[in-house]
Amino acid sequence: MAVMKALGSEGVRVMMESALTARDRVGVQDFVLLENHTSEAAFIENLRKRFKENLIYTYIGSVLVSVNPYKELEIYTKQHMERYRGVNFYEVSPHIYAVSDNAYRSMRTERRDQCILISGESGAGKTEASKKILQYYAVTCPASEQVQTVKDRLLQSNPVLEAFGNAKTLRNDNSSRFGKYMDIQFDFRGAPVGGHILNYLLEKSRVVHQNHGERNFHIFYQLIEGGEEDLLRRLGLERNTQQYQYLVKGNCPKVSSINDRNDWKAVRKALSVIGFNDDEVEELLNIIASVLHLGNVQFGAEESGNAYITTDTQIKYLARLLGVEGSILKEALTHKKIIAKGEELMSPLNSEQAASARDALSKAVYGRTFTWLVNKINLSLAYKDDLYPLSKNASVIGLLDIYGFEVFQQNSFEQFCINYCNEKLQQLFIELTLKSEQEEYESEGITWEPVQFFNNKIICDLVEEKFKGIISILDEECLRPGDASDLTFLEKLENTVGGHAHFVTHKLADGKTRKVMGREEFRLLHYAGEVNYNVNGFLDKNNDLLFRNLKEIMCQSENKILTQCFDREELTDKKRPETTATQFKNSLAKLMEILMSKEPSYIRCIKPNDAKQAGRFDEVLIRHQVKYLGLMENLRVRRAGFAYRRRYEVFLQRYKSLCPDTWPNWKGRLADGVSTLVKHLGYKPEEYKLGRSKIFIRFPKTLFATEDALEVRKHSLATKLQACWRGYSQKSKYLKMRHSAILIQAWWRGILALREAKRRRTAADTIRRFIKGFIYRKQPRCPENEYFLDYVRYSFLMNLWRNLPKTVLDKSWPTPPPALTEASEQLRNLCMQNMVWTYCKRISPERKHQLEQKLVASEIFKDKKDNYPQSVPKLFASTRLNGEEISPKVLQALGNEKMKYAVSVTKYDRKGYRARPRQLLLTASCAVIVEDSKLKQRIDYSALKGISVSSLSDGLFVLHVPCEDNKQKGDVVLQSDHVIETLTKVAICADKINNVNISQGSIKFTVGRGKEGVIDFTPGSELLVTKAKNGHLSVTAPRLNSR
C-alpha cells in the first residue's frame, strides 16, 4: 500500500513476520483467509492442523478462537508479552495477548471503555484465558509502586475467588461455580489503578451435595489438607476429608491435577496480599469450619417424630466457631418459628425437615460469606485517585468469565441458570456481531447479501419473558398459596409453554425422546444443545428459604463477618425477597447493559475432548461447539463484511492530518472530506465503501496502515507543537520575568523613595527641634528644649568618651555645657584617679625607688639650682663605682657596713683649694671620703650639720661638720659631676633633706677651728674653679636657661 511503503511499515511488517516461525503459519491464522469459507469441514480441518502443532489460537477477523490444549505451552512468557505489545494484531501470529493489547490500545487511543467476552462451555478454558489477560496487563502496563500493589491485588484475587467459588466437576477440575465480571480501571497514563468485581449466582447447592465424581468447593479440601496443626485444632477439624459429610457425597477425595496443600499456601498468601489481617482470616476460616461441622450434625427422631440432635460435640464446636449460644442453635436447628396473629410459636421439625433446615443454613452461610469476600476484595481494589479525587477519569477494560454451558446426567436448577446465562451471552454476541452488523449495512445503504444465522432470542424469551417465561412460571408457583410442588410446576410449564418449539417434557415428547427423558424432567433445546432438567428442588432453590429463627441466631453471631452477612433489618423487612431466578435474571440484564456500553472483543473457547486430555481432537465434540458458537455464521459475515467502520466525523477528525486538503479543517460535506482523505491515502476501491454516515473499511490492515501513518504524522505534529509550545512558553516565561522585574524595581524604588522621604522628614524634624532647642536653651527644661539639651549632653559625653586623656600628663578636657559642669569635674577627677591608679599599679619597685629619689631631688632642687632640669630625665644610678673600683682595704675598714652609694668626687683643699681626686662612699650611717686605698675622712651622719650648694650649674658642694669635732678638719668642699644625684643620695642616707642649703652668691664654710673659707659663685660662660686673690674659692658656672 502506498502509505505503508512511504512510511517503511512494510519493512517493519516483514521483520515481524520473519520473526514468526514457519510453524506459526500452519493452516491459516485467520479463518477469513480460508479458500472455502463456507465449508465447515475446511474450518475444522484448519483448527485441527493448528491444534496438532500446538497453535491453539486462530482468528475470525477480530474474534479469537481458542482451543484448550490441556497442557502447559511455552507461549505465555515475558518475551511473548513483549512481542505483542504495541503491535497491530494482524502483524503477529494470533494470540490472546494480541486481543488484550488491541483492547488496551483502543481504550487508550479512542478513550472508549472496552470489554473482553470470553465464552465457551465448561472446561473450554475461559478462566485460564481471563488469567492470561490479567497477567498480560500486569506485566506490560506502566507501573509505579502504588500501581504494583493494585496489580498484585488484581492477580491475587484469582486464587482466593477460585478457592471459594471453584470446584471439581465432571467437566472441569477447576470449574467456576459462580459468574465473574471484573472491571480493570486504568488511569490516564494507562496504568492499572483499580478494579471491581461483580459476582453472579454461586452454585450454593454444592456446599451440601455433590454429584458422583465431583467435589465441594476447593477451600474445604485446602483447609483440611494444608491447614497447620494448631489451626485445625482451633477449628476442631481432623486432617481427613472423609470425616465430613459435606465432602463425601461425590466420593471423590483426591484429584490428580489438584494439589490442595500447595493451593492452601497460595490462598493464604493471596489473602494477605489483598489485605486480610490475621483476625479476618481466622473469622473466615471459622465459618468454613463451621459449615463442615454443620454437615456432621445428625438428627434422630423421637417417638413423636420430632427431631433431636444426636451429635452434641458438633454443636459445641459450632457454638464457638459461629459465636452463638449452643442451646439456642440446637433449638433453632430442630424447630421452626411461626408467627401467627402476632404471636411467636416454636413448632418442632421432623428429622428430614431439620436436615434440610441445616443444609439451608450451610448454604446461606457459605453463599453470603462468598459475597462478603467479593465485597472485601472490591474494597481492596477500589481506585483511589489521589490527584483528582472527584474526577471519574479511569478508563475500563471489563473481563467476563462466567460459567460455561454445561450438561450433566442430572441437571438441576443451577444448570438451568448457568445455561440460561450462556444463552444470554450468545444473544449479546449475535446482537453485536451478526445481527446489528447486517442491519447496519442495510441502513447505511451498502449492498449486502444477508447471512442466515440462528437467533437464539426465541430461547431467551422462553426462559425470561414476563408472565409467560419459565422463570415467571416458577416464581408464580413459588408464591402461590396452596400445595405447590416441583411437579405442579412441571405441569404448569406443560400447560403454558408446552407448545414452544424449544421445550419438551416426557408427556409432550415423541416416543424416541420419551425414552431418554424422566417423568420429572423438562427439556430445553438450547442454542448449544439439548438439556434435560430435573424439576426436583426447583421450588426450594428458587425460594432459597432460611427459617426465621436460623436467620435470627446468625444475626446474633459474634463473628464479625457473619454480622455483616446477616443484617438485622432483614428480620423486620416484611417485603418478600426476590426469588433466586428473578434476582439472577435481573443481574444478567444489568450485565448486558454494562457490556453493551463498552466496545467488545471476543474470545471463543473450544474444548477439544471430554477427557481433559492433551492432543486429543474430538471432531464430533468440536463440530458441535463450532456450530452452536455460531462460528461459521460469524466467518461468513466477516468475509462479506467490513472489519471496521466509523462515522464520517470521527474518521475525519482522527485522520484529517494525513491529507493537506483536510488539514487542519475540512470545510465541505463530511462524506466528501472522507473521500478526499482516503483517495489521498491511496485506498483501493475494493478496500472501502462509503455509506450514508459511515465509512466501511474491509480489511484491518488498511486501517492499521492508516494508523501507522497517523503515528508517524503525530510525531512530526508533536515536534511542531512542541517547538511552538516551547517558543510560546519561553516567551511567556520571559514576559512574566520581565513584568516581575519591573514590578520589583517599581516596588523597590518606591521603598527607597519612602525611606528617603522619611529620612528627610526626620532630618527636618531634628533640625527644627534643634533650632527651637537652641532658642530655648537658656530656659528651664521644657518640651521645646529638652531634645537640644539632651543632645548637647549626649554629644558632650560622646565627645568626652572619644577624647579621654590618655596619660596623667595630658591635661586636655572638653568644655562641658553649663548643665554638666559639675558632672564634668567629677568625671575628670574620676578619670585622673583612674589613670593614676592604673599607672601606680603598673610601676615596678625599682622604678618606685627611683621616683622617690627623684621626688626628693625635686623637693630639694626644683627651681633652685640651675642644672637640676638637666638631671630630671637622667635616671639616678644606684652607684657610680662598682666593687672593683673601690679599694678592698677601704671596704675592709668599713667592715660590716653595707655600701649604699659610691661616686668619684674632686676634693678641694681647705687652704690652697687644690683639687684632688677622691671617692665619696655612703653607707647607712656615714659618708666616707677615700683617697686611693686610704680612708681619709669619715663623717657620721649624726655629725653632718648640713649641705651647701650653689644655685648655679656647678657641681661643688660643702658638707658641713661641727668644728668642735677634733676628728674632723673642718667642712669638706667637694665637687661631683652628678651633683644632684650625689646630694640627693647624701640627703636621703643622712636624712638631711631639709638641711640642704642652696646659696645664691657664696657659701661660707669652716676650715678648722674658728677659721672660715668662702666660695664665690658667679655665672659665666664656662665652668672655672680658681683661687681668687681675696683668698676665696671662685667658681664660675655657665648659666643655663633652664631656670
Ligand SMILES: Nc1ncnc2c1ncn2[C@@H]1O[C@H](COP(=O)(O)OP(=O)(O)OP(=O)(O)O)[C@@H](O)[C@H]1O
Ligand atoms: N491456555 C491453556 N493452557 C493450558 N491449559 C489450559 C489452558 N486453558 C485451559 N487449560 C486447562 O483446562 C482446564 C479448564 O480450564 P478453565 O478452568 O479455564 O475452564 P472454564 O472455561 O473456565 O470452565 P468453567 O466454565 O467450568 O469454569 C484448566 O484447569 C487447565 O488445566
Ligand SMILES: [Mg+2]
Ligand atoms: Mg471457569
